[in-house]
Amino acid sequence: MVSLKDISVRCGVSVATVSKALNGHKDVSEATRERLVRTAREMGYFPNAQARALKTNRTYNLGVMFLDEAGRGLTHEFFAKVLNSFKTEAELAGYDITFISNKDIGGRRMSTYEHCKYRSVDGIVIACTDFTAPDVFEVINGDIPVVTIDHIFDCRTAVVSNNESGMEKLLNYAADCGHTKIAYIQGKRSAVAEKRLAGFYKACVNRGIEVRSEWLPVGDYCNPDITYQLTKKLLKGKDVPTCIFMPDDYAAIGGLNAIKDLGLSVPEDVSIIGYDGIAYSQLLNPRLTTYSQDTPVIGATAAKQLISLIENPQTTFTEVITVDGQFLEGGSVKKL
Amino acid sequence: MVSLKDISVRCGVSVATVSKALNGHKDVSEATRERLVRTAREMGYFPNAQARALKTNRTYNLGVMFLDEAGRGLTHEFFAKVLNSFKTEAELAGYDITFISNKDIGGRRMSTYEHCKYRSVDGIVIACTDFTAPDVFEVINGDIPVVTIDHIFDCRTAVVSNNESGMEKLLNYAADCGHTKIAYIQGKRSAVAEKRLAGFYKACVNRGIEVRSEWLPVGDYCNPDITYQLTKKLLKGKDVPTCIFMPDDYAAIGGLNAIKDLGLSVPEDVSIIGYDGIAYSQLLNPRLTTYSQDTPVIGATAAKQLISLIENPQTTFTEVITVDGQFLEGGSVKKL
């Protein structure tokens, strides 16, 4: 690899001058700057990221903290999409992405935060299902810039999907279609679940729809099996809902199968509403009525915010940015 | 951050001794070694990855090259799963994962290979749909250890899914069920597509099944729309196939919709076979008969191979490792 020294001897100047020229400092004449830049290019020079980081304490590396208790990891479409846009935006600004986790190094166990220190990441984005993990708190309380996705901590910037309003929009649609007997299979307790439930209640009150606690079973996100069971249970009694909200689109498949297995059909006998707007939901027949979270914006915003935090360290101001999604009208809700 | 120097002054020895003690060199007495390791732990020491890399030219970072012309990126379930297991295995060995792409740095465009040099990754795994990209060749011809997934280059280690045998198994199953009029909507031309087609032909010959060229349309992977069109076309004529092989499970959804839209049903009127064994395929009703690629093994094997290549540089021996998958019998094929 060609280094600054190589360029300096070739051009008969000092390495200091080369460094300054290439980094656009002002105390180098235009003529030599041009000459140095040119030969650097000719010689195929690229800075050595490690050496630079060692001096500047800036790695241009962002850590992605990604705990997923379900072990689905990147298979989780929401996270995969968010990560994808995060990555794209970060790369545009010259940052690379490294996965961070707790791991062993040199025989000693390293926490996620220690891992970040070891790799000297400039910033961390946290996206996970379990924000109560100790590793998360350690990072939150640390001194590395952090942006969280879909969870709000005091004094930390957060980018959250507008779960409350998304839920409201969906319920309003169901109400518009004439549904009043509405069930909601909730996701597992979490900040996201709270928000969605809040939106559900709020809209129900607004539309004068009675909320029945027995129609609010707690299931789990991305779990078609549990959703299958709960859907069957909901439809077993004599007084059954006409419309069921699912934890998310993926889990909804379990619900659809339950309905099919009961000899019923969607939307004729029972209406179904999902959440997420994943690709499959729009390939189902009938298309699932759902709410598409704006993953491209969520990821890109998180990246922008994180980079801004890194590059303007004085900014003690932390934001909570709410990203709206889009209602997707499918054919899974019957108009009564 | 506490450094080697901090430990050395605290213990009254030189930094060299500390370094050697912590790295388990033999030329340091057991007594001092134990003492140094203990205080290092007490002081919360972690090595500085940059400094170490600068000296040793080893970053313990693996680059993931991941070109996806379709722009689906991590949303692609096969790749997401492979990457997931790759990451897990690599982390076990103390390596981190960094995404590598072509990008701009300091105004100059950097190729993927240059990017790898810049970040000094110890090795690269290539997984992508388009292995003809110039960026791929540059990496293949470079001097960094490389493992490719699902594509074979001379002189480079490759981990490939057993596409040929997978296809054979599927066709044998269809034949066992009594099907003789079999169509295959191919994926776009690629090494993978070739292998699958080869397996298809081979099994057809074995079973004495006539291969009709008009029943071998070329579609595209992960593209339900094209698959929808081609499926309709296949089922329009007067002489139609009784069983259709889809490019993959995801694309198969397009086929299923086409069949539904024609007023037909699976498997009564037409049988369907997928490829990949993605989660959804097993949630469909009826479950899709398909071939599940062993993504956990593929990813883990790739990681192991790459790390072995890195840690035993003398090994000029390159392997091609074929990973078998598993046949999944669903309910989408009718027994005639």
Add this chain to the structure above:
DNA sequence: TTTATTAACGGAAACGTTTGAAAAACTATG
């Protein structure tokens, strides 16, 4: 001409490691 000002460049230390060679401290041997 002298002095002050500015512009362009170089010297050198520093970042935190690793590592081979040299030195020092022991141990054993005759």
Add this chain to the structure above:
DNA sequence: CATAGTTTTTCAAACGTTTCCGTTAATAAA
């Protein structure tokens, strides 16, 4: 007790940058 051998420790250079400060040269002002 000297010598050789062995074990343990330190020295010092090196990896490729960045950056503060000093130096030189050129220009402007007095």
